[in-house]
Amino acid sequence: MKTLSLGLLLSLCLLLGCDELSVTSPPVLLTAQGERLATPCGRLPVLPVQQAGLPQQFDLLVWNLYKLQRPGWADTLAEVPADLLLFQESVDAPSFTRRLTEQGYAWQQVAAFTYQGRTAGVMTAARTPELFSCPLAYPEPVFRLPxxxxxxxxxxxxxxxxxxxxxxxxxxxxxxxxSYEEQLAPLLKLARRYPGPVLFGGDFNSWSERRSRLLQQRMARQQLLPAHFNPDQRLRIGDWPLDQVFYRGLVLLQASATPNPASDHNPLRLRFRLAEEATSSGKSR
Incomplete structure (x- = not known):
């Protein structure tokens, strides 16, 4: 796989000392307004009820961008604009971040490492500003690339x-x-304590039966349901899809994954609505 060879190349650079590669520790956040110091992720803040924000029924796009190494990503973003975007292998290319800003997205990207002048990490973008965000980075157990x-x-x-x-x-x-469990543990802890609706998505690298079973079990313990896709043409290693979405306090209306040449991963498109029991007039969990 091309992503595997690129990952190995970057990891070897980290081990052998390539001038083009540097790791940001602790991670910081990049935003349209510039670099921002990270807030610790140990505990989520208690926030007042907000009336304006994402609509009760909203569209989600989850996509590993393959560091924008293939053409066509801009067309995909323009095809069916989503309210919420979760990107993996995102980079701070001006053409990309400018397009997001022009389309009305507020975005934050984790600056996990920099390679050949581009900072890479996961990015979350939405048509409403975030109320809170905090990054985490976990080094690969062998090559130490975060x-x-x-x-x-x-x-x-x-x-x-x-x-x-x-x-x-x-x-x-x-x-x-x-290491897989150790990376998931603090994130699942936050989800377990949280009384509101939850979305947990991305490239989980769940490429084996053992990993997939562990992931499903850990999510089920937090009452996080897996999204089922139709059609389901997610990138797979054998029978195991790498990209996943889990949710709680929401109703899944639609989920699909169709071929797209702009990355080695096909994008996931989902539509959710707020569950009745999670509304301001209903009872919380």
Whole structure:
């Protein structure tokens, strides 16, 4: 796979000392307004009810962008604009971030590492500003190249609580599951404690039966449901899809993954609405 060879190249650079590669530690956030110091992810803030925000029924795009190395990504963004975007392998290319800003998105990208003048990490963007966000980075267990996650809170119309959004790029080069579990643990802890609606999506690198089973079990413990896709043409290793979305306090209306030549991963398009029990007039969990 091309992504694997690129990942190996970057990881070898990290080990051998390439001038083009540097790791940001601790990670910072890049935004349209410039670089921002990271807020710790140990505990989510208690925020007042917000009336304006994402609509009760909203569209989500989840996509590993392959560091924008293929043409056509701009056409994909313009085809069916989503209210919420979760990108993995995003880079701070001016043509990309300018397009997001022009389309009315507020965005934050984790600056996990820089290679050949471009900063890479997960990015979350939405048509409403985030109320809170914090980044995490976890080094690959063998090559030490960091994989990142971004935790965000967004106002959601009609909800007693903001929407908790977790955007994850899972560790890859790990023969066992110890590092995989360790990366997931603090994110699942936040989801477990959170009383409002939750979205947990990204490239989980769930490329084996063992990883996939562990992921499903850990999500089920937090009452996070897996999204089922139709059509389902997600990137797979064998029978196992790498890209996933889990949710709680929401109703899944539609989910599809269709071929797209602009990346080595096909984009996931989903539509959700706020569950009745999560509305401001209903009872919270």
């Amino acid at each position: 994989k990142s996650a971004l935790v965000s809170l967004y106002a959601l119309e009609g909800s007693r609580y903001p929407l908790l959004v977790v955007n994850l790029h899972g560790v890859n080069f790990d023969l066992g599951t110890a």
